[in-house]
Amino acid sequence: MQRVCLALPTMRPCPETIAELAEEAAYAVATFGVEVHLLVLDTTDAAAFAENAAAAAALEPAPGVVVHHLGNERQREFFRRVAERTGAADPELLVDMMLPRAAAYGSCVNRLFLGAAALGCTSVHLRNDDADFQVVDGRKAFPIHHELLSIGRPAGEAAAVVSRSDLDPADADRPVMLVSGSFIGELNVDISEIHELDPAVYRDLVRLWTPSVWPDEDRDAMVEVSFKGAGSEPFSTDESVLGVPDIWDVYMCNIALDHRAYEALPLLPSVETIGCDYALLHALVHSRTPGVVHNRHIVNYYTPERRTGTGFINYQLRFVKFLLSMLYLYPVYGGMIDLGRGLLDERHELKVGPILDLVRGSVDWDRAGNEHCLDVVDRSYRKLGGKYAELADVVAGRRQQLLDEAQEDAERWAVLIEAWAPMVAAARAEGLGTAPEVAAG
Incomplete structure (x- = not known):
C-alpha cells in the first residue's frame, strides 16, 4: 500500500487546522486507498503544545490514518540520532540547522522531509497552519485530491487524469515530482x-x-504579481494542467513533492527568514521536471501576533532578511536556468553536484548589493513613519549582523546539501520510533 505524509509544521496553537488535516487524510484514504501519516512537527511552548496535543488526541479514529504529533524534545532527540548516525564531524551543527532555537521556514520543512523518510513515505503533502480549505456546496476542496492523482507517476500516465496536458511527448517517462495549487485571500x-x-x-x-x-x-511587472497567489477567484470546478510549471504557479503552502525530489535537495536552513523554502521548487521547475498545477487553492489569512509589538518587528525583520537572501539565491537560480535539464541524471532525478557548486560559488558575492538594499529599506521605513520608523532603527542597529547572517545562511546551506544524502539514509534507517502521542486506525 502506498504510504504518504500529510505534513504540518507549526509554531502556534492550531487545533482547528489539525482537525481539518485529519479530515483531508481520511478523504485520501477513502478515495485513493493509501495509508496517510499525518505528521505534525510542533515547536510551540508547553501551553500551546498541550492545546495541539489535545486536538490530536480528540481526533476520531480513521482506518489508514496514523497521526504523529512531535514536540521540541522528541524532534531534537530524533535529529540528534540521525546526525550521529551519519558519522558527520560536527553532528551538533546538523542538529542546529534542523532545529534551531528560532523560527526557520526552511528547517521546519526539512524536518518534515526527514520525518517522511523515516516513516517510509513516497511523497510529502505540505500544509500551513494559517490557511483554510475552500468549501463548495458543503464540501471542502482538499488539494490532496489532485496531488494523489499524479504525484510520482510517469507524466504520460498523469496526462489521463488532468484537465489539460501541455506535456512534451519526450517527457512522458519522466516522473511527476510536484503537484501544486496556489492560495487566495491575503498576500x-x-x-x-x-x-x-x-x-x-x-x-x-x-x-x-x-x-x-x-x-x-x-x-515593475514582477512587483505587480508578487505575493498575490491566485488573487480572489473562489473555487468552483476542478482544473489541472500537466507540463513544466511556471515558478509563479507553485507554492510551498499548498504542494505535494515526490520523495525523489526532497530526498535530493534540502531547503535553506536560514533562521528568521521568510521565503527560504523555495529553492527546491526552483530546481524542479528550472530543470523542466513535469509537474501539475491545479486550482484547489487554500485560503490564506494573517495571524494577529505578527502585526503588533515585538511580533511586528520580528516578522518584518524576516522580510528584510528575505530581501538580503536574494543576493545569494539569484546566482543559484540563474545557474539552474542555464543548466536546465543538465540538472537531471539518467533517471530524471536531480543531480546534487551542480547545485552544490552553484551554492558554493554564491557565498563570496559582493555585498554592495545588500548594502544598497538596506539603504533603501531604511529610507522607505522612515518615510512611512510610526512603527515603521521604529523598525528602521532596529534594522539600522543590526545592519552588520544582518549582512553577515545572509552570507552565513548561504554557507550553511552548502554544508547541509553535502550532508543531506547521509541524513536521509540515516533517517530511513532510524525510523521515527513508536507511534507517538496519538495514532488512529
Whole structure:
C-alpha cells in the first residue's frame, strides 16, 4: 500500500487546522486507498503544545490514518540520532540547522522531509497552519485530491487524469515530482499594510527582491504579481494542467513533492527568514521536471501576533532578511536556468553536484548589493513613519549582523546539501520510533 505524509509544521496553537488535516487524510484514504501519516512537527511552548496535543488526541479514529504529533524534545532527540548516525564531524551543527532555537521556514520543512523518510513515505503533502480549505456546496476542496492523482507517476500516465496536458511527448517517462495549487485571500507575505500606507514605498521595497540585472519594466511587472497567489477567484470546478510549471504557479503552502525530489535537495536552513523554502521548487521547475498545477487553492489569512509589538518587528525583520537572501539565491537560480535539464541524471532525478557548486560559488558575492538594499529599506521605513520608523532603527542597529547572517545562511546551506544524502539514509534507517502521542486506525 502506498504510504504518504500529510505534513504540518507549526509554531502556534492550531487545533482547528489539525482537525481539518485529519479530515483531508481520511478523504485520501477513502478515495485513493493509501495509508496517510499525518505528521505534525510542533515547536510551540508547553501551553500551546498541550492545546495541539489535545486536538490530536480528540481526533476520531480513521482506518489508514496514523497521526504523529512531535514536540521540541522528541524532534531534537530524533535529529540528534540521525546526525550521529551519519558519522558527520560536527553532528551538533546538523542538529542546529534542523532545529534551531528560532523560527526557520526552511528547517521546519526539512524536518518534515526527514520525518517522511523515516516513516517510509513516497511523497510529502505540505500544509500551513494559517490557511483554510475552500468549501463548495458543503464540501471542502482538499488539494490532496489532485496531488494523489499524479504525484510520482510517469507524466504520460498523469496526462489521463488532468484537465489539460501541455506535456512534451519526450517527457512522458519522466516522473511527476510536484503537484501544486496556489492560495487566495491575503498576500502570502504580510506587507499589505505598507501598500495601504504608501503604494510608492511598497513598490520600492518589493522591487528589492527582483533581480537587479533585469530591465526596470520587468522588475515593475514582477512587483505587480508578487505575493498575490491566485488573487480572489473562489473555487468552483476542478482544473489541472500537466507540463513544466511556471515558478509563479507553485507554492510551498499548498504542494505535494515526490520523495525523489526532497530526498535530493534540502531547503535553506536560514533562521528568521521568510521565503527560504523555495529553492527546491526552483530546481524542479528550472530543470523542466513535469509537474501539475491545479486550482484547489487554500485560503490564506494573517495571524494577529505578527502585526503588533515585538511580533511586528520580528516578522518584518524576516522580510528584510528575505530581501538580503536574494543576493545569494539569484546566482543559484540563474545557474539552474542555464543548466536546465543538465540538472537531471539518467533517471530524471536531480543531480546534487551542480547545485552544490552553484551554492558554493554564491557565498563570496559582493555585498554592495545588500548594502544598497538596506539603504533603501531604511529610507522607505522612515518615510512611512510610526512603527515603521521604529523598525528602521532596529534594522539600522543590526545592519552588520544582518549582512553577515545572509552570507552565513548561504554557507550553511552548502554544508547541509553535502550532508543531506547521509541524513536521509540515516533517517530511513532510524525510523521515527513508536507511534507517538496519538495514532488512529
